[in-house]
Amino acid sequence: xxxxxxxxxxxxxxxxxxxxxxxxxxxxxxxxxxxxxxxxxxxxxxxxxxxxxxxxxxxxxxxxxxxxxxxxxxxxxxxxxxxxxxxxxxxxxxxxxxxxxxxxxxxxxxxxxxxxxxxxxxxxxxxxxxxxxxxxxxxxxxxxxxxxxxxxxxxxxxxxxxxxxxxxxxxxxxxxxxxxxxxxxxxxxxxxxxxxxxxxxxxxxxxxxxxxxxxxxxxxxxxxxxxxxxxxxxxxxxxxxxxxxxxxxxxxxxxxxxxxxxxxxxxxxxxxxxxxxxxxxxxxxxxxxxxxxxxxxxxxxxx
Numbered sequence: 001x002x003x004x005x006x007x008x009x010x011x012x013x014x015x016x017x018x019x020x021x022x023x024x025x026x027x028x029x030x031x032x033x034x035x036x037x038x039x040x041x042x043x044x045x046x047x048x049x050x051x052x053x054x055x056x057x058x059x060x061x062x063x064x065x066x067x068x069x070x071x072x073x074x075x076x077x078x079x080x081x082x083x084x085x086x087x088x089x090x091x092x093x094x095x096x097x098x099x100x101x102x103x104x105x106x107x108x109x110x111x112x113x114x115x116x117x118x119x120x121x122x123x124x125x126x127x128x129x130x131x132x133x134x135x136x137x138x139x140x141x142x143x144x145x146x147x148x149x150x151x152x153x154x155x156x157x158x159x160x161x162x163x164x165x166x167x168x169x170x171x172x173x174x175x176x177x178x179x180x181x182x183x184x185x186x187x188x189x190x191x192x193x194x195x196x197x198x199x200x201x202x203x204x205x206x207x208x209x210x211x212x213x214x215x216x217x218x219x220x221x222x223x224x225x226x227x228x229x230x231x232x233x234x235x236x237x238x239x240x241x242x243x244x245x246x247x248x249x250x251x252x253x254x255x256x257x258x259x260x261x262x263x264x265x266x267x268x269x270x271x272x273x274x275x276x277x278x279x280x281x282x283x284x285x286x287x288x289x290x291x292x293x294x295x296x297x298x299x300x301x302x303x
Contacts, residue, residue: 051086
């Protein structure tokens with residue numbers, strides 16, 4: 001908490017909404033403008049092959065929720081999933097919208113904000129909402145995305161799953177929205193100097209948690225035809241347990257074993273400073289290197 005003119009001001013919350021448009025700059029800019037009217041927009045990452053854009057914004061509870069409602073409304077009106085093509089799985093124009101506490105003490109406040117957001121999406125925007133992460137333990141976005149929007153609607157009709165808010169039918173062009181509260185994660189991709197998507201899928205199976213890989217790592221192998229290579233696309237949900245440099249080293253090893261080189265890596269959005277510091281310390285082989293050894297972070301900590 002920070003003190004401002006004698007009052008205690010809660011720290012901001014973060015949101016990292018993912019929208020199913022990565023090619024039409026006019027639509028991407030319109031969503032960004034809608035978000036930025038209410039909250040502070042820090043980053044936009046658009047990918048044409050994924051056909052997806054990831055926005056990073058921060059703000060207080062009301063300004064953040066108001067911003068997200070405006071951005072989701074814009075996406076609902078301007079993105080048509082019936083004409084959508086892209087490498088990344090999705091069930092909605094505004095596909096997944098997490099609220100992220102920037103400190104562990106704010107987890108409950110993030111959950112309350114996410115529930116308020118979910119209720120408003122259902123009632124004001126009339127889109128079905130599905131809760132995940134801390135609001136629905138054991139359910140991640142993949143639980144809803146498998147098979148795409150048509151399969152999700154079939155599961156709803158068969159009473160296998162119910163929206164938590166909003167109508168029982170997916171919007172014909174905008175689908176539904178996955179909303180939750182979660183701790184910070186790192187969206188991180190490693191590109192292979194090959195267009196062989198099967199190699200990327202094999203390596204994804206090696207590094208992801210559910211197949212015995214790194215704790216907290218979710219991974220897919222994707223084909224990126226416009227870029228001309230295959231990609232190991234990851235969410236690193238626990239960067240303290242699974243360091244980025246260790247994951248990259250494992251992917252490099254597995255790629256070489258299959259006769260493929262790593263072409264480079266890609267950060268989607270922003271990452272916690274601690275993850276960057278840990279990677280730098282490992283690469284530079286500095287014993288005991290932590291955020292307290294970084295000048296700017298040390299100064300911020302003394303404010």
